[in-house]
Amino acid sequence: MNESVNTEAAVDSKLAVEIRQMHKWYGQFHVLKDINLDVTRGEKIVICGPSGSGKSTMIRCINRLEEHQQGDIIVDGVELTNDLKNIEAVRREVGMVFQHFNLFPHLTVLENCVLAPIWVRKTPRKEAEEIAMQYLERVKIPDQALKFPGQLSGGQQQRVAIARSLCMKPRIMLFDEPTSALDPEMIKEVLDVMIELASEGITMLCVTHEMGFAKTVADRVIFMDGGEVIEENKPDSFFDNPQHERTKLFLSQILDH
Amino acid sequence: MTDQMKTKQYVPGEHPDMPPPAGISGPVAWVKNNLLSSPLNVVLTVISLWALYKIVPGSLEWMFFDAAYTGKDRNECLAKAGGACWAFVGERFELFTYGFYPAEERWRVNLAFILLPIALIPILWDKCPFRKIGIWFAIAYPFIAGWLLLGGFGLESVPTDKFGGFMLTLVIGVTGITFSLPIGILLALGRMSNLPIIRMFSVCFIEFIRGVPLITLLFVASTMLSYFLPPGTSFDLLLRVLIMVTLFASAYMAEVIRGGLQAIPKGQTEAADSMGLKYWQSMRLIVLPQALKISIPGIVNTFIGLYKDSVLVIVIGLLDPLGIGRASVATTEWGGLSTEIYVFVAIFFFISCFAMSRYSLYLERKLETSHKR
Ligand SMILES: Nc1ncnc2c1ncn2[C@@H]1O[C@H](COP(=O)(O)OP(=O)(O)OP(=O)(O)O)[C@@H](O)[C@H]1O
Numbered sequence: 001m002n003e004s005v006n007t008e009a010a011v012d013s014k015l016a017v018e019i020r021q022m023h024k025w026y027g028q029f030h031v032l033k034d035i036n037l038d039v040t041r042g043e044k045i046v047i048c049g050p051s052g053s054g055k056s057t058m059i060r061c062i063n064r065l066e067e068h069q070q071g072d073i074i075v076d077g078v079e080l081t082n083d084l085k086n087i088e089a090v091r092r093e094v095g096m097v098f099q100h101f102n103l104f105p106h107l108t109v110l111e112n113c114v115l116a117p118i119w120v121r122k123t124p125r126k127e128a129e130e131i132a133m134q135y136l137e138r139v140k141i142p143d144q145a146l147k148f149p150g151q152l153s154g155g156q157q158q159r160v161a162i163a164r165s166l167c168m169k170p171r172i173m174l175f176d177e178p179t180s181a182l183d184p185e186m187i188k189e190v191l192d193v194m195i196e197l198a199s200e201g202i203t204m205l206c207v208t209h210e211m212g213f214a215k216t217v218a219d220r221v222i223f224m225d226g227g228e229v230i231e232e233n234k235p236d237s238f239f240d241n242p243q244h245e246r247t248k249l250f251l252s253q254i255l256d257h
Numbered sequence: 258m259t260d261q262m263k264t265k266q267y268v269p270g271e272h273p274d275m276p277p278p279a280g281i282s283g284p285v286a287w288v289k290n291n292l293l294s295s296p297l298n299v300v301l302t303v304i305s306l307w308a309l310y311k312i313v314p315g316s317l318e319w320m321f322f323d324a325a326y327t328g329k330d331r332n333e334c335l336a337k338a339g340g341a342c343w344a345f346v347g348e349r350f351e352l353f354t355y356g357f358y359p360a361e362e363r364w365r366v367n368l369a370f371i372l373l374p375i376a377l378i379p380i381l382w383d384k385c386p387f388r389k390i391g392i393w394f395a396i397a398y399p400f401i402a403g404w405l406l407l408g409g410f411g412l413e414s415v416p417t418d419k420f421g422g423f424m425l426t427l428v429i430g431v432t433g434i435t436f437s438l439p440i441g442i443l444l445a446l447g448r449m450s451n452l453p454i455i456r457m458f459s460v461c462f463i464e465f466i467r468g469v470p471l472i473t474l475l476f477v478a479s480t481m482l483s484y485f486l487p488p489g490t491s492f493d494l495l496l497r498v499l500i501m502v503t504l505f506a507s508a509y510m511a512e513v514i515r516g517g518l519q520a521i522p523k524g525q526t527e528a529a530d531s532m533g534l535k536y537w538q539s540m541r542l543i544v545l546p547q548a549l550k551i552s553i554p555g556i557v558n559t560f561i562g563l564y565k566d567s568v569l570v571i572v573i574g575l576l577d578p579l580g581i582g583r584a585s586v587a588t589t590e591w592g593g594l595s596t597e598i599y600v601f602v603a604i605f606f607f608i609s610c611f612a613m614s615r616y617s618l619y620l621e622r623k624l625e626t627s628h629k630r
């Protein structure tokens with residue numbers, strides 16, 4: 001049944017995400033203007049830019065939490081249209097980590113992690129729990145498995161959120177400012193987990209202002225402003241030799257303190 | 258001052274845990290803090306004690322100590338009583354309980370009464386043994402009880418105009434509560450849906466039902482419907498009442514639940530969506546458990562309202578306990594005992610409603626733990 005999907009995937013087998021001439025409007029407001037982006041498999045991309053520049057909107061278009069009105073988005077060989085089947089297929093393969101964690105407060109950490117594997121992937125509960133424990137160990141909080149999210153610190157919650165996404169064994173991970181709601185001492189524990197994850201070959205798109213993280217793991221940094229991609233480059237050139245005035249201004253602002 | 262001096266005796270970092278100083282806990286401290294903490298508080302406490310002294314002993318005397326409990330009729334009973342005369346409770350108990358249900362079939366009502374707690378316990382108590390089976394039984398209960406009460410399929414059928422008393426209240430209450438919650442959930446989800454037709458339907462339904470008094474709906478049920486239905490179809494009066502009461506409660510329920518749904522952050526559905534859960538899965542597993550939990554006070558409030566509103570069926574001629582009470586006041590044997598009769602009916606309603614309210618508090622407290630930091 002996945003014949004067409006597979007052949008398409010084979011054609012673009014190197015591309016995890018393909019965005020072509022994509023536009024998006026909120027009512028009259030043109031949020032995203034002519035976005036073009038190819039992400040190869042295993043590539044780590046960091047997206048930055050001033051507040052309101054459309055970073056979240058763009059990354060949320062990739063798993064269709066937001067709908068685009070023009071252009072194409074092809075994720076893992078599947079084109080995002082109004083077809084619910086395609087959307088669900090994409091969401092199964094794309095994990096997302098949010099700024100405010102969005103853990104389910106009425107479920108324990110373990111239940112948070114096994115929910116989607118059980119209901120979406122139809123994994124047997126026992127197996128799902130074993131996988132969940134593996135990932136909780138990887139994010140270094142297996143001992144919190146039976147607690148409720150409300151009983152954990154922010155950093156721990158965000159690590160649970162990462163583990164929860166990983167339990168679906170996604171091929172692509174989206175991060176939307178995963179550390180910006182955290183206190184400084186917790187940022188590092190989350191970034192460490194992300195750096196470790198980056199070393200394992202998963203495709204990552206990450207909206208963040210953590211420039212240290214960008215320098216260590218990013219293959220490419222994308223700078224957005226006013227709904228457009230202004231500049232994209234390898235991290236070294238991006239930070240040392242920004243081309244565009246707006247990029248220079250932005251970098252001077254965030255690196256100055 | 259001296260306390261401060263003492264603490265200095267410890268090396269920083271090595272201060273041991275100590276018991277709190279005397280007078281910040283214990284009953285004496287409680288009275289001091291809660292009843293006598295300020296002049297105004299002292300005055301209020303004194304006034305309250307005085308009011309209790311005036312009301313409680315007198316009421317107890319009237320209700321219990323000076324009351325008479327036996328007697329064939331009012332005169333016999335009143336002769337013995339300095340206070341209340343409760344003899345009618347015993348004499349008319351069957352009427353109050355079963356209405357005009359045929360005497361030889363009353364075991365069916367009793368059986369339905371007995372099965373009710375058996376159906377409720379697995380739902381209300383999460384550590385009940387055999388809970389899975391119990392819940393299936395609870396789901397089947399309304400149908401089993403309906404069969405027992407109405408008859409048919411091997412049992413002699415009893416027309417619904419014979420229903421009355423507590424039994425009628427319970428029939429209306431249990432039916433209304435069982436069906437108004439799911440219908441209310443669907444209406445609330447419908448009102449928040451992205452599909453315009455479903456949303457329109459829910460909004461119109463809720464606003465129409467909420468905008469009309471229940472009594473009006475009951476009159477509609479008792480008279481108007483027969484105009485709309487093809488002539489010759491008989492549509493049971495009690496069934497019409499049940500439908501109206503359920504729809505009325507559903508509309509209120511929907512608004513209570515919508516309030517709960519709106520309190521759930523958008524991030525919850527986004528997280529569920531981003532993991533590939535379908536709409537109904539994310540509602541059932543993520544959104545509704547949280548929304549219903551915060552709506553418990555409102556839901557139980559609606560239940561209690563529905564349960565008490567069931568006395569309104571009196572206006573279309575059904576005899577619930579209040580109706581039977583009124584009828585009793587009008588008889589020659591028990592006429593003039595209106596205070597006792599209404600107090601009796603009030604106590605019945607109070608006990609049921611207070612139980613519901615207590616249970617909702619227990620449930621809130623039990624579910625609360627998951628939120629606590
Ligand atoms: N639902 C919405 N309706 C209308 N406008 C919106 C909506 N969501 C976002 N916007 C607008 O779209 C623009 C881009 O928002 P977006 O959240 O993508 O910015 P961002 O780059 O992620 O900013 P930040 O760094 O503050 O998170 C902003 O101007 C915002 O006000």
Ligand SMILES: [Mg+2]
Pocket residue numbers: 055056057176177
């Ligand atoms: Mg954002």
